[in-house]
Amino acid sequence: MIDGSTSPYLVLYPDRVAAAYRALGAALPGARIRYAVKATPVPEVLLALAAAGAEFDVASPGEIELCLGLGIAPELLCYGNTVKKAAQIAGAHARGVRRYAFDTADDLRRIARHAPGAEVECRFLPATPPSRTPFGGKFGCAPGEVAPLLTMARDLGLVPAGPYFHVGSQQTDPAAWRIGLEQAGRIAGELAAAGIPVRSVNIGGGLPIPYAEPAPGLAELGAVITAAAREHLPPGTALVVEPGRALTGAAGELHCEVVAVRIAPDGRRWVYLDVGRYSGLAETENEYIVYRIATERDGDPRTEAVLAGPTCDGDDVLYQCTRILLPVTLRAGDRVRILDAGAYTASYASVSFNGFPPLTVHVTGAEREWVQS
Ligand SMILES: Cc1ncc(COP(=O)(O)O)c(C=O)c1O
Known part of the structure; x- marks a missing residue:
């Protein structure tokens, strides 16, 4: 029994996290689920998700060390924060992290220099409706910049993975993913014209949960995302989804x-x-x-x-x-x-x-x- 005398305290149920992971897997069959560690960086949660087969989105050296310290393989990590120093990239690379997100030519050059040969996703700012906790304009290049930046990535010796967008956290409008995927599809066409196959499209996090206000469920969102991916992406493109809240909220x-x-x-x-x-x-x-x-x-x-x-x-x-x-x-x-x-x-x-x-x-x-x- 938990001693309530030390109020306040948070009680976490890793079983519920594992159940949410399974529900998301069922809603988005075939998608790679990359848990955003920042949501709940608690060892038992990370271990439950690792056991379930998750990848991990990390935002800092601290989150990398947390995952590696639990025995999570570095190949499962993606350094998803587009705001990072050269020393942080070099440190991540030295620890075996081989996947990175970026949204500027500057960051891309730093990755090429300090994490040679890495796989990179280019984050763009999608034209989606605002979410409950929006990012504003903090992250993401213009959609038209993605193909030139991923072409530059290839020329720098990196491995272009594909476009990446995040519709804002606690996004309750399913149309947001449809819009993002339509934009990602256009980018995939531009990349194909440049001779770059799209390996994956990262559709970010943002999947909502009901709080005082209701939210669409995973099955409904999964159906919208699956249909939009089928309509707009080249056949065989892998989907990566990067939830935090939907798994641990x-x-x-x-x-x-x-x-x-x-x-x-x-x-x-x-x-x-x-x-x-x-x-x-x-x-x-x-x-x-x-x-x-x-x-x-x-x-x-x-x-x-x-x-x-x-x-x-x-x-x-x-x-x-x-x-x-x-x-x-x-x-x-x-x-x-x-x-x-x-x-x-x-x-x-x-x-x-x-x-x-x-x-x-x-x-x-x-x-x-x-x-x-
Ligand atoms: C890069 C990135 N990926 C994924 C997430 C997870 O978002 P959510 O908890 O809304 O699913 C966040 C949240 O801030 C993020 O910054």
């Missing part, structure tokens, strides 16, 4: 506690939890992700509340525009569970903001071992 629950409840001078009821923006709930920024919340008084009448975290920072407010209904009887000391909080929580928690420790993570082998509060 529903595999975790964040257990926390009410610190205080008050009616503020603004007349609103404020509920303060012992977990907040800086201890794991970073994705509540701009109220992008609205988690489902369970309390031990859920049978009681509910009214609106502003939900805030425990630090002295004015930004540490989870929801004040989104309408959150909580039991009127809620009071200090009550236990609260933030549901579907397995992704982008523990990995986002600060090391010591206001002196609060990083989020504790408990991993449980089987659902039945966990007795819910």
Whole structure:
């Protein structure tokens, strides 16, 4: 049994991660599934996915060392972060990493110099609808730049894999992948004209999970993606999918506690939890992700509340525009569970903001071992 006295803490269920992996495999038959380690870089999660046959998208030397330290083969890793230093590429290459993503000629030259002979994917910015947590313009070249850049990759002695796009995290519009694949198909045509066969198309992550708002399921998304790939890509092109949230989001629950409840001078009821923006709930920024919340008084009448975290920072407010209904009887000391909080929580928690420790993570082998509060 997990000792609840150390609230807050995240409980992760690797069995659920493995089940999500199988569901995605069934929705996208034949696709290579490359888990985005950043979502939940927890050893038991990585090992469960390695056992299931996953590849791994790593964003930094730290994530590379984490995977290799667990015995994951370097051939299974792809350095997917397009923002990296020469020394980081050289370090990755020295550790056996042979796959890289890039989106500029500059990064490509660095890869050619420090990871000679590597396989490269060129990330472009797709013209897709915004997701719940969008990347904005931070990553990706223009679609028209991909073929010239991958031609340059070949001329630099690298192995061009193909185009790569990411439709933004928690993307709830299936059309986003259709649009991205149509663009990737056009790029494949340009590459063919340049004498470069497309080995794979990386359709990124972004697969959503239901939070307070519903989201399309994996089967529906898989059908859209499979149909679009068949329509737009050359026959035999491998699909790579790079999920984080869809594999680990529903595999975790964040257990926390009410610190205080008050009616503020603004007349609103404020509920303060012992977990907040800086201890794991970073994705509540701009109220992008609205988690489902369970309390031990859920049978009681509910009214609106502003939900805030425990630090002295004015930004540490989870929801004040989104309408959150909580039991009127809620009071200090009550236990609260933030549901579907397995992704982008523990990995986002600060090391010591206001002196609060990083989020504790408990991993449980089987659902039945966990007795819910
Ligand atoms: C390069 C890359 N790949 C994959 C992912 C995973 O995205 P998601 O968790 O939305 O599936 C991310 C998330 O930020 C990413 O940056």
